[in-house]
Amino acid sequence: MAKPILKSDALNPSSPEGLDPATRAEMELTAGCQEIRFLVERGYLSMAREKLEEVFSKGRQIKNHHLVEPAIVLLQAYEKNKQYQSANELFKQYESILGESQVALTLAGSSCLNLNDSQQAENFLEGAIQKDSSYPDPYLLLGDLYAKSQPDKAVSYYSQYYDLRSSIMGARIFIKRVKSLLKTNSLSFKNLSIAFIGNFTIEPIKDFLEAECFKQSIQPKFYFGGYDQYIQEMADANSGLFNFDPAITFLFLDSQTLSPELFNKFFDILPEKRFHLAEDKLKHVEALCNKFLDLSKSHLVVSNFLLPSDYYMGVYDSKMGSGQKEILGKMNDHLLSQTRSNPQRFHILDTEKVLSNCGKTTCANEKMRYLAKMIIPDQALPDMARELMRFVRPVGGKTKKCLVLDLDNTLWGGILGEEGLEGIELGLEPPGNAFYEFQKAVKALQRRGIILAINSKNDPDLVREAFEKHPDMQLKLSDFACIRTNWNDKAQNLREIADELNLGLSSFVFFDDNPAERLLIRQQMPEVLTIEVPEDCSEYTRTLLSLGVFETLHLTEEDKNRTHLYQTEDKRRHLKDQATELDSYLESLKTQVVIQPADSFSIPRVAQLTQRTNQFNLTTQRYSEADIRAFAESEKSRVYFLKSGDRFGDHGIVGACIVRVENDSWELDTFLMSCRVIGRGIENAFLYDIFRKASEDHIKNVVGRYFPTRKNQIAESFYPDAGFETMADNPQEKVFTLNLEKNSVSLPSHIKMLRHEN
Amino acid sequence: MKTKLREILATAIDVDSDELTDVSSPDNTPEWDSFAHMTMVAAMEEEFKIALTLDEVKSMQTLPIIEEVISQKL
Numbered sequence: 001m002a003k004p005i006l007k008s009d010a011l012n013p014s015s016p017e018g019l020d021p022a023t024r025a026e027m028e029l030t031a032g033c034q035e036i037r038f039l040v041e042r043g044y045l046s047m048a049r050e051k052l053e054e055v056f057s058k059g060r061q062i063k064n065h066h067l068v069e070p071a072i073v074l075l076q077a078y079e080k081n082k083q084y085q086s087a088n089e090l091f092k093q094y095e096s097i098l099g100e101s102q103v104a105l106t107l108a109g110s111s112c113l114n115l116n117d118s119q120q121a122e123n124f125l126e127g128a129i130q131k132d133s134s135y136p137d138p139y140l141l142l143g144d145l146y147a148k149s150q151p152d153k154a155v156s157y158y159s160q161y162y163d164l165r166s167s168i169m170g171a172r173i174f175i176k177r178v179k180s181l182l183k184t185n186s187l188s189f190k191n192l193s194i195a196f197i198g199n200f201t202i203e204p205i206k207d208f209l210e211a212e213c214f215k216q217s218i219q220p221k222f223y224f225g226g227y228d229q230y231i232q233e234m235a236d237a238n239s240g241l242f243n244f245d246p247a248i249t250f251l252f253l254d255s256q257t258l259s260p261e262l263f264n265k266f267f268d269i270l271p272e273k274r275f276h277l278a279e280d281k282l283k284h285v286e287a288l289c290n291k292f293l294d295l296s297k298s299h300l301v302v303s304n305f306l307l308p309s310d311y312y313m314g315v316y317d318s319k320m321g322s323g324q325k326e327i328l329g330k331m332n333d334h335l336l337s338q339t340r341s342n343p344q345r346f347h348i349l350d351t352e353k354v355l356s357n358c359g360k361t362t363c364a365n366e367k368m369r370y371l372a373k374m375i376i377p378d379q380a381l382p383d384m385a386r387e388l389m390r391f392v393r394p395v396g397g398k399t400k401k402c403l404v405l406d407l408d409n410t411l412w413g414g415i416l417g418e419e420g421l422e423g424i425e426l427g428l429e430p431p432g433n434a435f436y437e438f439q440k441a442v443k444a445l446q447r448r449g450i451i452l453a454i455n456s457k458n459d460p461d462l463v464r465e466a467f468e469k470h471p472d473m474q475l476k477l478s479d480f481a482c483i484r485t486n487w488n489d490k491a492q493n494l495r496e497i498a499d500e501l502n503l504g505l506s507s508f509v510f511f512d513d514n515p516a517e518r519l520l521i522r523q524q525m526p527e528v529l530t531i532e533v534p535e536d537c538s539e540y541t542r543t544l545l546s547l548g549v550f551e552t553l554h555l556t557e558e559d560k561n562r563t564h565l566y567q568t569e570d571k572r573r574h575l576k577d578q579a580t581e582l583d584s585y586l587e588s589l590k591t592q593v594v595i596q597p598a599d600s601f602s603i604p605r606v607a608q609l610t611q612r613t614n615q616f617n618l619t620t621q622r623y624s625e626a627d628i629r630a631f632a633e634s635e636k637s638r639v640y641f642l643k644s645g646d647r648f649g650d651h652g653i654v655g656a657c658i659v660r661v662e663n664d665s666w667e668l669d670t671f672l673m674s675c676r677v678i679g680r681g682i683e684n685a686f687l688y689d690i691f692r693k694a695s696e697d698h699i700k701n702v703v704g705r706y707f708p709t710r711k712n713q714i715a716e717s718f719y720p721d722a723g724f725e726t727m728a729d730n731p732q733e734k735v736f737t738l739n740l741e742k743n744s745v746s747l748p749s750h751i752k753m754l755r756h757e758n
Numbered sequence: 759m760k761t762k763l764r765e766i767l768a769t770a771i772d773v774d775s776d777e778l779t780d781v782s783s784p785d786n787t788p789e790w791d792s793f794a795h796m797t798m799v800a801a802m803e804e805e806f807k808i809a810l811t812l813d814e815v816k817s818m819q820t821l822p823i824i825e826e827v828i829s830q831k832l
Contacts, residue, residue, distance in 0.1 A: 167804045168797055172769050203793050204800070367812040368796060378800040 036070040040077045068101045075107040087111035102131040106138045136164035151185040159215040166382035171207040178214045189219040192396045197225035197233050198252030200375045208385035216398045234292040248299040248395045254375045255305040271322035278331050286338045297626040301391050303351040304332045309360040344554050354387045390548040397611050400549045406512035407456040427472040438540040439474035449559030450550050453482040455493045460485040481566035490517050491524040502675045558652040568648035586750040589646040594754040595689045598632045598639035605653045614711040617672040642686045655686050665701035666694045681748035688747045706734040770798035783819045
């Protein structure tokens with residue numbers, strides 16, 4: 001581009017008249033802006049305001065966006081001095097210009113908020129988000145706006161703020177806001193104790209993990225073991241770690257600190273001896289871990305070792321035999337095989353993967369490593385915290401259970417109704433290959449027990465044809481537990497899906513390429529996790545896989561079969577619709593149940609039921625496998641599980657009851673049924689059999705309790721309906737008792753009780 | 759600039775920004791421990807989009823010094 005020729009006058013500051021008018025106006029504007037900034041910095045706000053008027057009146061002919069910046073500086077100063085009225089007036093005067101800037105809109109929203117004009121504040125803040133949805137501040141203020149009236153919504157806005165500003169400052173601000181909400185409001189957060197031990201500095205993860213926990217309605221309590229004190233912490237049952245009684249413990253080990261004799265003299269040691277040195281250390285760690293797992297109920301997650309970004313020997317490292325990379329790789333394999341000894345509670349955290357994803361050289365912070373022994377650089381901490389949540393979520397019972405998918409431009413490219421079966425993009429050629437891979441990723445979720453559902457505006461017959469006939473379709477209709485292809489509003493459809501599957505809205509994830517549909521669901525059902533689906537279909541798979549909300553730490557048979565279980569439920573419902581009377585429906589189901597004391601095969605599932613069942617759960621006591629095992633082994637308690645099935649298939653283990661024995665009475669500590677089977681008399685059959693077992697044990701009374709939660713109203717009248725007498729009726733607890741001599745509960749006639757499994 | 763630095767420092771070491779003066783340092787501010795110091799460094803690097811060196815991090819013991827170090831980087 002040709003530069004304007006410099007006129008000699010332009011070099012002489014004493015004669016600006018020589019400039020052409022446009023350049024002169026721009027110069028005056030620049031000078032004016034600087035003047036305003038200067039005045040604001042020194043606190044002369046009214047003078048700054050006057051100057052601004054002047055600049056604006058002159059500057060209108062020039063590009064408007066130049067004017068926004070000094071106005072923002074002044075708005076910020078008003079905000080800081082609490083002169084909200086002045087800020088408001090300034091904004092209104094120049095709304096046509098300032099309304100174009102997300103920063104100015106946010107400041108205007110903030111001043112309205114302080115002047116208690118919520119309606120106007122919301123308009124400005126929503127406007128700011130519309131201008132730039134990645135600017136974090138308006139979300140924070142919208143959170144403040146809803147803090148009093150709708151704390152859940154406030155948390156959701158604060159979370160969006162943190163998502164856009166996942167830094168230490170963002171995390172601190174987010175945490176402070178949520179903590180003040182927790183103090184004043186009855187948010188239903190789940191308490192969870194999380195411990196960290198290891199041989200390097202990991203404390204800086206705290207804020208990021210706390211922020212991630214708050215996003216999932218978990219209120220964490222943290223314990224950080226002393227620096228390099230993990231051996232004492234894990235081996236001594238009286239240590240701070242044991243006293244803290246964590247639900248989940250993370251163990252972080254740095255290879256160099258773990259085995260200095262190996263890594264400090266790496267090349268002085270004979271190659272064939274190197275791994276043995278490491279192996280000795282790892283065996284010691286393994287013994288420690290096993291001891292800890294024996295003594296504690298906690299999950300133990302051990303981080304794998306980081307590979308360096310470069311090797312001392314360069315490419316020759318791989319040729320020399322037992323090089324750095326080979327040794328560290330073997331150590332990681334060894335660690336992984338150690339965790340197999342206790343698949344339920346011993347897990348590997350793939351820190352090496354997280355750091356690779358962040359980019360080891362991009363996020364490296366070597367000074368922190370030397371100064372503070374921070375092996376994991378601070379820039380990687382937000383991602384590390386997200387990775388830790390893959391373990392924290394399932395332990396805290398916050399795993400999502402169902403993925404609801406759109407079809408057009410989500411599972412395939414293009415619109416089926418317009419382009420037809422042959423026209424949609426799906427296959428091995430781009431862009432069809434992106435959808436092909438996305439379907440494979442979805443299918444993998446289904447394999448590990450996640451329920452799939454379709455919520456799509458589409459013609460049901462066309463959709464069926466597409467699934468049946470398209471050669472590259474990876475998913476089959478039978479992979480979906482629930483299908484809604486119609487022209488109804490998607491929120492209504494989703495509500496029906498939730499009803500049909502008998503799952504709370506907080507169990508759902510909604511994946512739809514259409515931003516309008518996402519907005520609808522976000523607004524009407526904030527409990528549903530609505531994914532911000534990227535515009536580019538090539539990002540779909542990565543987005544889905546990186547969510548980390550579907551994690552399972554231990555797969556049970558029920559998990560693998562879940563879709564089938566829900567589908568047969570669908571068929572049962574169908575029959576229910578047809579059956580004119582409930583009795584004939586129940587009769588036609590041919591339900592069979594078997595009730596047995598828990599054994600080592602059923603204990604994991606019983607524990608899972610106590611952790612996951614929210615609705616038909618009288619006391620909502622959450623127990624780990626170790627707890628259940630302790631109950632089952634103790635003389636003072638019994639654990640029974642109920643397995644059922646009918647003509648459509650096996651339900652698996654769907655009920656659990658824990659009894660505490662007190663002299664001649666049985667107290668039902670836990671009585672729960674999976675809501676899949678509620679309403680068919682199975683719960684009564686269970687109670688009937690518990691009474692029978694109690695009578696055999698010469699028990700006189702059965703005591704039951706009901707602890708109300710937000711989700712278990714369905715079970716409230718279960719005991720009184722079964723003939724229990726109410727002994728206490730408080731808001732937090734109802735106590736019931738039943739004299740077994742007067743017991744009149746009988747086995748429902750349509751249920752067949754088997755003594756043993758067939 | 760100074761106000762911003764004070765705010766970042768206050769957030770990082772979790773004290774009220776009014777409690778911080780020009781003579782506040784890790785020696786006379788119990789909350790300003792080594793962990794808080796690291797948090798502050800991370801926050802400064804993020805806020806001002808700068809990278810501090812090991813020596814600078816060690817030297818940043820009072821607000822005036824912090825201001826000097828940071829303004830040289832901007």
